[in-house]
Amino acid sequence: MLACARTVHGDYSPVKSAIQIRSSGGLQGKFVADICRxxxxxxxxxxxxxxxxxxxxxxxxxxxxxxxxxxxxxxxxxxxxAIRFDQREGIPIICIQCGACTKNCPHGVLRMEVSSYAE
Missing domain, CATH: 3.30.70.20 (Alpha-Beta Plaits)
Incomplete structure (x- = not known):
C-alpha cells in the first residue's frame, strides 16, 4: 500500500493507495488484496x-x-x-497497473498477470 501511495501519488499515507490490504476473518483469517482487476x-x-x-x-x-x-x-x-475517493483532490484513486505493489511486496505474494476478468 505504501509503495503505491509513494510511487504513484507522492504521498506516504496508505489512504492514497490504489491497493488495500485487509484481513478477512479474525485470528484465523487471511489477508485480502482489494485491487483493480x-x-x-x-x-x-x-x-x-x-x-x-x-x-x-x-x-x-x-x-x-x-x-x-x-x-x-x-x-x-x-x-x-477497488476504487476509493480522494477527498482532498476530489478525484477517484485509480490503479494504473504500474506494478509498484508487486515489486515492493515484502512477502512476494502479489503478482501482475494478464486477466480475462469481465470480458
Whole structure:
C-alpha cells in the first residue's frame, strides 16, 4: 500500500493507495488484496458521464483528471470495490497497473498477470 501511495501519488499515507490490504476473518483469517482487476470492458468507465475514465488497451482504465467532476459513480460501478475517493483532490484513486505493489511486496505474494476478468 505504501509503495503505491509513494510511487504513484507522492504521498506516504496508505489512504492514497490504489491497493488495500485487509484481513478477512479474525485470528484465523487471511489477508485480502482489494485491487483493480483490469477489466477489459470496465464498468467504472462506462458509468463515467464525463469521459474522465477511459478503457485502456489490455484492461483497466486511465483517469483524465481535468474531466472528473467528482460524482463518484465509478466507485459504485466497480465490480470488485477497488476504487476509493480522494477527498482532498476530489478525484477517484485509480490503479494504473504500474506494478509498484508487486515489486515492493515484502512477502512476494502479489503478482501482475494478464486477466480475462469481465470480458
Amino acid at each position: 483490469g477489466c477489459i470492458h470496465p464498468p467504472c468507465a462506462q458509468a463515467c458521464a464525463t469521459g474522465a475514465l477511459t478503457a485502456r488497451k489490455g484492461g483497466g482504465v486511465g483517469l483524465h483528471r481535468e474531466k472528473c467532476i467528482g460524482c463518484k459513480k465509478c466507485i459504485d460501478a466497480c465490480l470488485v470495490g
